[in-house]
Amino acid sequence: MKTIGLKTALAMTVGALTGQALAAGYALNEQSISGMGTSYAGRSSAADDASTLFGNPAGMARLKREEASFGIAALHAKTDISDTSSPSYVSGSNDGDMVPFTAVPMGYYVKPLDEKWAIGVGVYVPFGMITDYESGFEGRYFGNYSEVRVITLQPTVSYRFNEQLSIGFGPTINRIDGQLESASLSRFTPGSNDGQVKVKGNDTALGFNLGVLYEFTPHTRAGLTYHSKVEYRLKGDTRLSGPAFDQLASAGIPAPGKYKASLDLDSPESLDFSITHELNDQWTLYAGATWTRWSRFEALVIENKGIPAQLQPTLAPIVEEQHWHDTWAYALGAAYKLSPQWTLRSGLAFDQSPTNNVDRSPRVPSGDRTAVSLGLAWNPSDDVTLDFAYSYLWEEDIKVNRSRNNASQTYSAKYENSAHGFGAGLTYRF
Template sequence: MICRVFKTALALAIGAASSYSLAAGFAINEQSVSGMGTAFAGRSSSADDATTVFGNPAGMSRLKREQVSVGAAAIFAKTDIDDARGTFGGSNDGDMVPTVAVPMGYYVKPIDDKWTFGLGMYVPFGLITDYESGYAGRYYGDRSEVRVITLQPTLSYRINDQLSVGFGPTLNRIDGELTSAVLNPATPGRNDGKVKVKGDDTALGFNAGVLFELDARTRFGLTYHSKVDYKLEGDTTLSGSGFGPLAGTYDASLDLETPESVDFSVTHDLNDRWTLYAGSTWTRWSRLEEIRVENKGRLPATLSDIVEEQDWRDTWSYAVGAAYKLNPQWTLRAGLAYDQSPARNEFRSPRIPTDDRKIFSLGAAWSPNDDLTIDVAYSYLKEKDADINQVSASKGAYRATFQNSAHGLGAQMTYRF
């Protein structure tokens, strides 16, 4: 029983975090509020402000003035759990995701006609799920929290009037915490034990991009975000009478790769008022084949190397959007996106209760003068119903249908010097 408990507990929040961002897997899309208004359809080709440090480093070559962009997005998730059945009973309240704020900040400074420097800080992965006490699926997942914060210094170089390139190394800090309930065989469903896992690491990656300006009205962007290899070091705490002499705190480590992605988009200025966007993103979620955990301490040999299968698949997302310049001060935006889920039906659990999703976005930009722009955006996400059917000898059965939706609100200020 202890081995199975560890397998579940040490799946360090990577599935839990996937649930309710506006991107698939456990990625977060909200690195730009100006891009959020078009459902990120032109993320790698728009290059309208300093947030292009993330969207496409090569896009900094289009920015002729030193500028700062700062902002944040808030995500309000809602979940209804229907047709829930658990062997040992319990509640199914849903709405297990607290309101989460996602900050972002960027700085861009042209050096000369060719070179531009940029610096970005943003959150590419992470979120929180926190079920109520006594949740019926608590043996498959209780509370999870994970976040990655990235710092990216960047350079772009304009090769000629049409072609620019950009590159930036990324310094990534990940930390997470996870808890799970443990079934007490002596009193099933009562006097449960608890497993709590904490870990963190810092690792390097990079972002690179190419921007091709076909003419004054049309440009294409291609951005590559590298994978990042982490080795999370932390500890595992076992509490509750069911663990007997094994109760205590142990050193633990987990190797985790966040996946690489390729983003391609096109931006076309139809005329002086209308701009059209289209884009797609491929993410290599198939890197997450399994979770392999190493534990140290006075534990049985069966706990020294633990494997939990995930078998995620690569995904595609697609988006289209448009912007309308109402007057010199106001620009209105809208966008639609479709995002695939990497989780396969047979492995879906309360830690990953998601399926494919559709996103509708609206946005607006107000520029009272040439120096200042304030962007706001709203997104609505609706998922396909996600069915969970989990059975385990040590945790009983849990079956339910999750109906997930989310609202996102964002605000951003860009100031040009």
């Protein structure tokens, strides 16, 4: 029954922590298609369109016209799993491609009120993932399906003090939803007659984004953006079903059923700094660095309520150690203006993984990663810009070594992760 409790503890958030998003941990970078083309090197200083509402709200004061930006980024990930090992009574496959083709939407609207004030609103996805292993996955007892998403609404205001200094602020309203499914080992027939654990949880919580933009010259500017932590208390249900739990019921333990569960989770704060320099009429250069406080994620602690008395000793608060560490991400990018209508972009980024070799699991098969990006902007008129972007990401090879119940359950494997990102966006100026 300790296995049941562990699955419950993991259900609310560990499923979010996959290495397949195009950012460290379970964060997503896909909030701007124009930024995607430079690997987000100038995220807090570029202020090219309304998506600056997320990248740096202070940049809204630079926009001269009312405008709306909409976009979608699609992610296609691939994982190769090899060198696997598990107990002899466990059989299964390791196809590896556990992340289905996924789309991430975004939308922004900014309206300058005068030469100093601008207001806007944005909807975007700062965190999210989905993993879906095959049903016979060898590591299924450590998780076979996970889906977590955060959708954020951000009303924002920006003020320009003078030609050099602007600030921006926006409270964030964040909705998190999560679901996890995993297999549970049968006590009586290990390796077959698995049980199924399915957990759903959600919450809505507040945070904020704060940005400063300073223009040293008309051609050089620097931006600093702070994205606050968000404190969630997810509430939901844990459902236990399948042959393994039916066997427990036959033995007098009423395990099958639906139970209330809750979990406290803080998404990390981050600080993004970047510089944009317009070298001449054709070339623009970008450089940026992002610090994320993943060290807040030390452990998962789950609370279960309403469970039968026979299960309380094993489903009391359970701690799953994680011990993540803070990370840095770095990026360089450039844009080349072919003509008034066409602009090419490119970027290179390096992103540290917050996981460690001891606590890494099949749900977090993540290593340090490198990404290269290409972008293209087309301006058929002064009112319209179409942005397209492509990114390719690859990670260092990593090992997963998991065990529980005094090593009676184990799974180890080598993971090789990569991902393709595709983006398209439209900006319209009124």
